[in-house]
Amino acid sequence: MASTLHSFASAADLASSLADKVADTLSAAIAARGTASIAVSGGSTPKVFFQALSTRDIAWDKVTITLVDERFVPADNPRSNHLLVDANLLQNKAKAAHFLPLYQDAASAEEAARLATEKTRAISSPFDIVILGMGGDGHTASFFPGGSNLAKAIDASTPRGIITMEAEGAGEPRLTFTFSSLQDAALLVLHIEGEGKKDVLAKAEGSGDEAEMPIRAVLRRATSPVEIYWAP
Numbered sequence: 001m002a003s004t005l006h007s008f009a010s011a012a013d014l015a016s017s018l019a020d021k022v023a024d025t026l027s028a029a030i031a032a033r034g035t036a037s038i039a040v041s042g043g044s045t046p047k048v049f050f051q052a053l054s055t056r057d058i059a060w061d062k063v064t065i066t067l068v069d070e071r072f073v074p075a076d077n078p079r080s081n082h083l084l085v086d087a088n089l090l091q092n093k094a095k096a097a098h099f100l101p102l103y104q105d106a107a108s109a110e111e112a113a114r115l116a117t118e119k120t121r122a123i124s125s126p127f128d129i130v131i132l133g134m135g136g137d138g139h140t141a142s143f144f145p146g147g148s149n150l151a152k153a154i155d156a157s158t159p160r161g162i163i164t165m166e167a168e169g170a171g172e173p174r175l176t177f178t179f180s181s182l183q184d185a186a187l188l189v190l191h192i193e194g195e196g197k198k199d200v201l202a203k204a205e206g207s208g209d210e211a212e213m214p215i216r217a218v219l220r221r222a223t224s225p226v227e228i229y230w231a232p
């Protein structure tokens with residue numbers, strides 16, 4: 001499916017424009033169905049966007065927010081994506097939203113993935129909005145190059161849900177929605193910032209194996225168009 005690049009002069013401009021687009025899309029879904037869903041990424045990039053989105057005036061009590069991926073660490077761990085969302089998105093008007101975490105207090109990441117899959121089944125498919133990020137190694141969500149479960153995670157026939165991932169570049173074991181869960185969102189966004197990430201994107205858009213740069217699975221095979229938001 002095609003992708004469209006939206007370039008902005010600054011991260012603040014991007015955050016404001018993306019927050020408007022997301023708020024409009026959530027409101028349209030609420031008007032159509034009474035509820036709306038969004039899966040967001042962690043990492044360092046989304047913080048300013050989350051802060052902008054949290055101030056938008058929409059019916060947040062009808063919105064379910066979850067994560068595209070998470071580290072297998074509790075929510076008070078500084079590396080938790082849940083903590084980032086709590087501190088920056090579940091604030092202001094967005095405090096009224098319903099948050100479904102991926103981390104579960106379980107004996108293993110595999111058991112947590114099973115529980116998280118069960119709990120997130122309450123969200124209707126496909127997601128209204130998925131916001132992906134991308135690492136300098138070409139990973140997205142927790143689809144890491146060399147990841148223990150990468151082939152399964154990006155196989156379009158793997159069912160919707162959450163699986164585990166371990167990889168050298170990942171730190172802790174991860175929990176990640178599968179490709180099939182994310183690729184058909186009504187609004188599918190790839191949010192990246194910096195010249196370095198633009199170079200990584202250009203490389204990913206070239207030829208090469210998806211296993212080397214798993215973002216290629218999204219760029220090449222997502223059934224929804226990919227809206228790429230970039231700022232220097």
Ligand SMILES: O=C1O[C@H](COP(=O)(O)O)[C@@H](O)[C@H](O)[C@H]1O
Nearest residue numbers: 041042043044045133134135141
């Ligand atoms: O590990 C992760 O990294 C990516 C990218 O993060 P960034 O710090 O380079 O913005 C992120 O999209 C993913 O959700 C996160 O778990």
